[in-house]
Amino acid sequence: MTNQAASTSKAAFLKLLCLTSDNDKMEVLRPFNPTAYGLNATFRLTRFSDAKGTVCKVSQGVLAKLLSPLRAAGPTANLKTKYADQRRFGIGTDCSVTPLRYGVSLVETTDLCYPIIDDPYMMGKIACANVLSDLYAMGVIECDNMLMLLTVSTKMTEKERDIVMPMIMRGFKDTASEAGTKIGGGQTIVNPFCTIGGVASAVCYPDEYIKPDNIMVGDVIVLTKPLGTLVAMIAHQWLDQPENWGRIRKVVSQEDVRRAYHQALNSMARLSRTAARLMHKYNAHGATDITGFGILGHAQALAAIQMQEVSLIIHNLPVIAKMADVAKACGDLFKLQEGHSPEVSGGLLICFSRDDAIEYCKEILDLEGAQAWIVGVVDKGNKTAQIIDNPNIFESLSKY
Amino acid sequence: MTNQAASTSKAAFLKLLCLTSDNDKMEVLRPFNPTAYGLNATFRLTRFSDAKGTVCKVSQGVLAKLLSPLRAAGPTANLKTKYADQRRFGIGTDCSVTPLRYGVSLVETTDLCYPIIDDPYMMGKIACANVLSDLYAMGVIECDNMLMLLTVSTKMTEKERDIVMPMIMRGFKDTASEAGTKIGGGQTIVNPFCTIGGVASAVCYPDEYIKPDNIMVGDVIVLTKPLGTLVAMIAHQWLDQPENWGRIRKVVSQEDVRRAYHQALNSMARLSRTAARLMHKYNAHGATDITGFGILGHAQALAAIQMQEVSLIIHNLPVIAKMADVAKACGDLFKLQEGHSPEVSGGLLICFSRDDAIEYCKEILDLEGAQAWIVGVVDKGNKTAQIIDNPNIFESLSKY
Numbered sequence: 001m002t003n004q005a006a007s008t009s010k011a012a013f014l015k016l017l018c019l020t021s022d023n024d025k026m027e028v029l030r031p032f033n034p035t036a037y038g039l040n041a042t043f044r045l046t047r048f049s050d051a052k053g054t055v056c057k058v059s060q061g062v063l064a065k066l067l068s069p070l071r072a073a074g075p076t077a078n079l080k081t082k083y084a085d086q087r088r089f090g091i092g093t094d095c096s097v098t099p100l101r102y103g104v105s106l107v108e109t110t111d112l113c114y115p116i117i118d119d120p121y122m123m124g125k126i127a128c129a130n131v132l133s134d135l136y137a138m139g140v141i142e143c144d145n146m147l148m149l150l151t152v153s154t155k156m157t158e159k160e161r162d163i164v165m166p167m168i169m170r171g172f173k174d175t176a177s178e179a180g181t182k183i184g185g186g187q188t189i190v191n192p193f194c195t196i197g198g199v200a201s202a203v204c205y206p207d208e209y210i211k212p213d214n215i216m217v218g219d220v221i222v223l224t225k226p227l228g229t230l231v232a233m234i235a236h237q238w239l240d241q242p243e244n245w246g247r248i249r250k251v252v253s254q255e256d257v258r259r260a261y262h263q264a265l266n267s268m269a270r271l272s273r274t275a276a277r278l279m280h281k282y283n284a285h286g287a288t289d290i291t292g293f294g295i296l297g298h299a300q301a302l303a304a305i306q307m308q309e310v311s312l313i314i315h316n317l318p319v320i321a322k323m324a325d326v327a328k329a330c331g332d333l334f335k336l337q338e339g340h341s342p343e344v345s346g347g348l349l350i351c352f353s354r355d356d357a358i359e360y361c362k363e364i365l366d367l368e369g370a371q372a373w374i375v376g377v378v379d380k381g382n383k384t385a386q387i388i389d390n391p392n393i394f395e396s397l398s399k400y
Numbered sequence: 401m402t403n404q405a406a407s408t409s410k411a412a413f414l415k416l417l418c419l420t421s422d423n424d425k426m427e428v429l430r431p432f433n434p435t436a437y438g439l440n441a442t443f444r445l446t447r448f449s450d451a452k453g454t455v456c457k458v459s460q461g462v463l464a465k466l467l468s469p470l471r472a473a474g475p476t477a478n479l480k481t482k483y484a485d486q487r488r489f490g491i492g493t494d495c496s497v498t499p500l501r502y503g504v505s506l507v508e509t510t511d512l513c514y515p516i517i518d519d520p521y522m523m524g525k526i527a528c529a530n531v532l533s534d535l536y537a538m539g540v541i542e543c544d545n546m547l548m549l550l551t552v553s554t555k556m557t558e559k560e561r562d563i564v565m566p567m568i569m570r571g572f573k574d575t576a577s578e579a580g581t582k583i584g585g586g587q588t589i590v591n592p593f594c595t596i597g598g599v600a601s602a603v604c605y606p607d608e609y610i611k612p613d614n615i616m617v618g619d620v621i622v623l624t625k626p627l628g629t630l631v632a633m634i635a636h637q638w639l640d641q642p643e644n645w646g647r648i649r650k651v652v653s654q655e656d657v658r659r660a661y662h663q664a665l666n667s668m669a670r671l672s673r674t675a676a677r678l679m680h681k682y683n684a685h686g687a688t689d690i691t692g693f694g695i696l697g698h699a700q701a702l703a704a705i706q707m708q709e710v711s712l713i714i715h716n717l718p719v720i721a722k723m724a725d726v727a728k729a730c731g732d733l734f735k736l737q738e739g740h741s742p743e744v745s746g747g748l749l750i751c752f753s754r755d756d757a758i759e760y761c762k763e764i765l766d767l768e769g770a771q772a773w774i775v776g777v778v779d780k781g782n783k784t785a786q787i788i789d790n791p792n793i794f795e796s797l798s799k800y
Contacts, residue, residue: 050554050590050591095585096545096547096584096585097584098544098545098582098584100544100603102502104504104603106506106544106545106601106603108545108547108584108585108599108601109585110547110549110585110586110587110599111587112587112589114589144498144500144506145496145498145506145508147496147508147510147599149510149549151551151589151591154450182498184496184497184498184508185495185496185508185509185510186510187510187511187512187597189512189514189551189595190450190593191450191551191591191592191593191595192591192592192593193590193591193592195589195591197587199508199510199547199599201506201508201601203500203504203506203603
């Protein structure tokens with residue numbers, strides 16, 4: 001009996017969720033140590049993903065093709081609807097926005113990622129923050145419901161599955177709770193590579209979300225988290241891979257890498273909810289979040305959907321401490337300086353008037369103890385984005 | 401550069417969606433013939449899934465464990481909220497229902513399946529109908545937004561991917577359009593097995609959805625599509641597998657199997673939207689849709705969340721013509737008579753008063769030319785469901 005409906009796996013999902021609920025008070029031992037849970041010391045969550053790196057190659061190759069039709073299409077991301085005062089947003093924006101009756105809109109997003117760290121609980125937290133990040137990029141502060149989407153790896157033993165998946169779900173759930181929302185359901189399917197993600201939905205009045213397409217000439221560009229999360233994750237994996245460690249050991253110490261790893265972890269798990277709330281206070285003109293395309297890819301996608309003829313120019317690249325050196329030592333591998341290094345649950349990239357931007361950065365530092373930076377300016381242009389030659393790359397030393 | 405964020409595949413998704421939009425007027429040749437698209441004659445979409453049948457085994461084994469905590473938990477599927485007159489539904493129901501401000505609720509569901517047929521366009525249509533089916537089971541007629549979730553197989557060549565995935569998306573999109581809704585976004589990830597699914601969301605006033613937990617003693621149970629879809633799909637795959645064909649050739653002709661296959665295809669692709677609309681007219685007390693757990697599994701899940709002490713007793717099993725014979729010839733393989741044969745995009749199982757049920761079946765036949773059947777009764781009981789010994793198995797000969 002082959003090729004069965006994967007929907008039968010609803011059963012497995014529910015089972016896991018029951019485990020999670022039963023274990024609501026289970027102690028989550030920090031940091032994660034596989035043997036503390038009876039797993040083999042060599043257990044690595046990151047191995048249950050596409051180890052051949054094909055995902056990245058395909059996507060990077062597709063990027064150029066992808067963005068040209070979007071750019072050409074321009075305002076097609078921004079469609080007229082039967083509700084005269086509201087517009088539907090879809091492909092090309094972080095969320096879909098569907099105008100409904102009585103002036104409300106349904107704002108929704110979905111995102112998934114492979115495990116990028118070996119700690120299941122933290123991976124769950126990061127995956128949840130990563131899903132919510134798209135809502136926050138639209139200035140939505142209250143998420144009404146989340147669905148969890150999991151792919152259990154066929155390569156996991158039953159024991160690994162029953163220990164690790166509930167920990168992932170627990171982390172996801174805890175971060176959802178931190179964000180003031182709940183997980184109303186979900187679905188789990190089975191496949192060789194593990195994936196973790198979900199759906200976030202909010203029903204909003206027009207003043208409860210920020211349309212991303214009002215960026216103006218003279219605006220400046222703010223970034224709310226440092227770049228280099230993926231570089232830090234990979235460098236950390238290389239700590240126990242001597243041949244790879246050899247590529248970077250001249251520019252970085254093991255201690256540096258561990259510190260960068262923890263900074264990246266905190267940064268990825270940190271919700272952009274305060275960042276979103278302050279977007280309203282300081283009258284943001286449009287924003288996106290930095291994930292798989294890197295800062296430049298997302299800046300380009302944001303530029304492409306603008307109503308005004310603008311161009312985003314990035315001068316500054318704040319990077320997790322030492323990770324710019326690591327990226328440089330690896331030649332073409334990361335494309336960090338080019339703005340193409342993928343981030344997971346990266347910061348918001350937001351355009352404000354200059355005065356508002358300065359106040360925004362001050363207040364977010366005040367409230368969260370986390371730095372935000374002015375990284376560029378908005379010029380007149382043809383709805384594109386670029387990083388200047390020799391951008392100013394500087395180190396972020398904060399906890400996040 | 402390994403273990404990249406799968407979110408980079410947003411690029412691939414968008415690219416495919418662009419292809420689909422560009423090809424909106426592309427001719428979809430029916431029935432699907434791989435060579436007509438320049439693919440190898442041996443191309444089979446169903447091969448890009450879990451060929452080991454493990455999904456099914458895990459899920460069947462987990463079913464008993466799954467349902468006992470749900471049953472014990474009873475009304476936990478039905479939680480109090482800060483909105484006094486509304487309840488939150490979550491795990492254990494077909495959709496999550498989240499009460500919001502001003503008396504509306506967000507009703508959401510997600511579902512995914514492996515390819516169960518080799519025709520990409522029809523597979524897209526079926527997957528979309530399968531996602532929407534959960535909304536229809538809650539009596540929701542207007543879906544406000546859909547997200548598409550695709551997993552592209554790493555085993556596909558680039559050519560196969562670029563031909564087949566847009567056809568799947570086209571089918572999905574066409575059925576969404578038939579349902580009066582739109583696809584606002586989505587996500588694609590890469591994994592060895594292909595999966596096709598999505599999210600469906602609706603914002604509803606209380607009279608726009610039907611709570612599933614009001615089933616009463618004396619009700620009868622209606623089923624709106626015949627069983628045996630999976631049996632028909634498998635039997636059809638066996639047409640060119642001589643060793644498997646040998647198991648059933650004494651009870652069925654090739655012509656019978658082809659007819660059953662087309663009946664199943666039509667049935668799976670058919671939306672349950674009219675079925676949902678008439679649930680309101682005839683005052684349905686609760687419903688679910690039949691998918692991966694089979695009729696009995698879903699009847700049990702529906703029974704478990706009831707407010708009244710009821711028990712669902714199923715006497716009749718309408719089955720796609722000849723497929724009961726096929727299932728019988730295969731011994732324990734399908735568990736059709738036991739009610740555990742998974743269905744994809746199966747019918748709604750609805751409880752009404754007897755008089756309403758009779759009128760409901762009449763009207764749906766009138767409007768859709770498709771039969772619905774009274775398959776059982778509701779007795780006093782402990783929130784379980786069962787099929788009687790020697791149920792009446794009869795053949796459905798209609799087009800759907």
